[in-house]
Amino acid sequence: MHLLTPRRLAIALCCLAACRGGDAASPGGILVVSAGADAETLFPPLTVGNQGRAVTELLYDKLADIGPGLNTIGDGGFVPKLASRWEWSADSLTIAFHLDARARWHDGRAVTARDVQYAFRVWTDSAVGAAQRNALATIDSISTPDSLTARVHFRERTPEQFFALVYTLIPLPAHRLAALPDSALHDAPEMRAPVGSGPFRFVSWTPRVQLELAANETYYGGRPTLDGVVFAVAAQGATVAARLLSGEADFLEQLSPTDFAQLPADGRVRAQAFGGFDYAFVQFNIRDARDAGRLHPLFGDRALRRALTMAVDRATVVRSVFDSLARPAIGPFSRTQWTADTTLTGIPFDVAGAARALDSLGWRRRGGDGMRERAGQALAFALLAPASSRTRQAAAVLLQAQFKAAGVQVTIEQVDFNAFLDRAHRGAFDAMVGGVRASPSPRGVRDLWGTSAPGRGALNWGRWSNAAFDVQVDSALAASDTASVRAHFRSAYQTAIDDAPAIWLYEPRIFAGLHRRLTTGAIRPDAWWSGVARWSIDPAQRLPRDRRAAVPR
């Protein structure tokens, strides 16, 4: 079965071309988003998941937003939002943001520098527990020389200081919230009916059912083309897709391979590609699962890790699980990140080479079942996989078969997602099929693959440690010009690939599902919702639900 047939590809490309020319849209229509999860909160500092981010970033504007190139160094490509312009001090330790005088909160009050200052206080107050507080660790304070100027003072210069600030900090309405103690903000009723500054205003929220936003008629950036956005929530994956396929919804963030195969032939629903940041891998536990002070009896050996990597035909795994909806991963990064390098040299699939390497390490095939052993010890390990991910389960089964052909006995341990996280966190596994959603910033690689230490390696559950990798990543993150950053990351990535702390499995191609009545621009890979204010619905294809315009109540 080919999910991405030439015909479907042609339709998708035509639609993409049509989308890019769809500016002459008439206002109106309500976008219905079929969502598999609800926003956990509408209070920006506490949002963790993508759904919460989508809603809060439609409600609240940032000072500036990352550009289509997803550059995270300096301020190149960043687009003004609440701040119409900004100036750097000569020593780069201060940035003065000049707020757009037209910007208003949804209750009509002007957005001021005090709102930026207040937001910084909230974000950094441990009583609030903002999820991304660490991203603002290099900021010392924010001063407000006048009502429309917020001066951000940094403790130190870092290449990503601008990105870290504007990507994380969302100004909050001080005039409504400052009277509340910070510790009460978690559960304050105001958080359930937020007043933002963004292109859409809050209308209603029935948790786990639907969340409704309406166009902000007085938005300083111009009224959104759409009249409103409704997030329709369903827990079951099949239901989420069925809503789009039945026409009840207009948009689905990510089509699964199964959904893709069900796209109707009449073109009512189409797929639109946009790069994602996900990649998956088989992570080896370098330390003994029972005693972290010792190396793992198998995976502490670099040569064995490389031999096992060589035994895996990743292209076949990817094709079998995703058809054409994913491609083999290259290393500890996503191709969508600006530091990605597709010219790196991976460990090739080589059955004979793997067999030779295993033989040379003393792992020889025994009679009978053909499995390998050394000094009476079988070459066997357990592969942990989360039950919540069908694709990772399928990949685990295929890997098991490929390892068996190489004489390696693999037992799949399929566990509930919470149990998976718990065991991963404790390092209680031999190897696991892991996956991450990276961000535009390559900084996350330090948490995921850096040596465990304060400020790094927090998510390095395989406890791999490589000094050369750490040094290159540190150098990359300290470099201020993009060429140097790229060069250091290239070196770090190559080190990781060569040392094989993981088998880099696949990167899914992300396809959003769209009803044909919907016209979008290019969808930003890190935040599909970033351009929703300019999306439109064909007037000829409007439905009764579009005429029932969402209005604030």
Add this chain to the structure above:
Amino acid sequence: MTRRIVVRLLQAAAVLAVVATAVFVLLQFAPGDPFAAALDGTNVPPSVRMEWRARYGFDLPPAERFVRWIGALAHGELGYAASRHRPVADVVADAVPRTLLLVGVALALGFAAGILVGLVQARHHRRWPDRLLGALTLGGVAMPEFLLGLLAMTWLGARWRLFPVAGIASLGDTATWPAWERALDLLWHLALPAVVLAVGVAARVARHQRAALLGVLGEDYIRTARAKGLGEWRVLWHHALPNAIGPVLALLGLALPSLIGGAVLIERIFGWPGMGLTLFDALLARDYPLVLAAVLLATVVAVVARALTDVVAESVAPRRARIP
């Protein structure tokens, strides 16, 4: 009667205490907590996770948490649903009426249809309608609810678009609609999940009703009624059914807890935001206070349903109910 009620209440309290303790202990063996489910695997710093855990008491030893939870429960407080950023009582207050509506409608539909089918089968005993309906009810008993739900959602919802795929109301600003239009909209959304839930109930009730009717159709008073020249339907409806309905009504007490169990999956499939979906979400999120509240409520419903069934059975057939 008073003594029976007091005994029933004491039994119910004991059941609740055992269930609460058992569920709490079992949950301690499950890995994770609301913050592990939400934050582990993200780049949220460990210090923030600790702050969140401390805020809601998840850093305390299980025994202390249990004592605190029981103490709060005694004061009518169900705790805080960290995964929803709301008090458990608020979450439950939203969800319970929706589940009661779904289960109530399914129960009414299931019993009405089941009794009717049982009557038709008894009327046409050993003829083709009886055999056909017998096969269908067997299928209804055997068919898993989630499978039927997925089939109904896929075909009647997504493909033929006869019913909404999910939710409890049409999308958009339904709050401005007239009340009757909103009620119709609610019924339209309720139709698929309620019918799917009702199918299993109807099948079981029909089989019991058929057997009970056949059991009384050989009685003397039925023969007398027929000898008086009454039509067969009249005999069935006025003479046989009142004497054969008791055992079927006793099924109510059994059907309600199983329907609530079935509602967990059906609510998930149809996006019906009741207690079933709440429980499912809470389990995935390891939101223990919410799980405990949901399980306790389900237990209360089961206990009350059982007590009501006894009362109904006694009022329908007093002599039968008094048999020890």
